[in-house]
Amino acid sequence: MDDPKIYTAIVGVIAAWITAAFAFFNMLNTKHAKTSEFRQQWIDKLRDETAELLSTSMLVSHLNKERAELIQNGLEKNKAEIKIKEKEKEILDSFQKIMRLRVTISLRINKNDKNASLRNLNNEFLSWLNNVSCMADSQDFESCKKCAISAQKIASQILKKEWERVKTGELAFKLTVFLCVPFLIVGLTGIVYLVTKIT
Template identity: 35%
Template sequence: MDEILLKNATLVIGAIFTAMVAGFFAFMNLVSSKEQKVSEFRQEWIDSLRNSISVYISSLSYLSILYKHRNDEGVDKTSTLLEFTKSVNDVYLKLNESYNDILFRINPSEKNKKTIAVNDDFLKALEETRRLYMTADFFGAVKACDELRHKTKPLLKYEWIRVKTGEPSFRFWKGFSIFILLCGFSLSLFSGYSLYDKVSQVPQKSEQSE
């Protein structure tokens, strides 16, 4: 009788554990799908940011060089200003559009200290290029673009690492799932050993009673 109860208990524990594991992995699948979508959006964000920075640097460099050559040539600014402005209107629009797009994509209220430092360095380099351009220091603006490129690399690299490692919540649940599996496996071994030990003692008790 005791042996039958112990065997049934083993089946019940196994069924409960199986149901728990199945439910847990169903939940993890939902979390993984969500975080995968977030990572895809973040990758698109990185690609768009890289493109906006490239457009901004190329447009700023192009306009700065044109304005510098125009000033060096000493042309009649009054008579040619309107014509010159029309000729570079498309580039100027790209410059402003890309500049504002970059600002909208950088989060100024990040909580992570490393992220804040990377963002601040990048934004300082960005603002320096714009300041030099707006003050007609066109040669300085072109040179400042080199520093902006230098500060862009850590930003893109850091964001790529975030995509590669996953969102914080995903990393948490990933570690938690491994912990649950280890606990479940250990509990299964312990329960199996305990049940086996009790079952093996049943024949001995039966022999002693006889």
């Protein structure tokens, strides 16, 4: 078959297939990169907010303890009252920060994650955050510190699982690659077969 129209058609089909394959993989890579970028930002913000919440909770607990000691020791009345008022303002400012961070973190955490292990960790983490926030309002610094350490351990596990999710990719991305790569191979094989049959 020496008809130039057939060769032109074959070249056109091959070029279209190659263009489609590259466009498809480019689209997949772009989407995956964007999803990974957003998830990494989410991980970074969760890490920062958790660290800030836990450290501020321990600070408030420590300030409450100092305030209680000032009241108990009752130095010169005027000096003690001034120091107590200063501590109370610092406590109030820090406690407002704790509440804001607790709400922000709660909004980031998915209590209904599809991954059962991550869902359990998320719920346990939210429970610990509530405990830390409540303990911050007490004078028991050591208990607040222990609670914060436990919350930090759970947060580390969550961050690790989320990082693994970023590395391996979303399920839809993995399925698309898994299903489409064989399809592209079959298409290429078909084109090669067509070219060898015609020539």
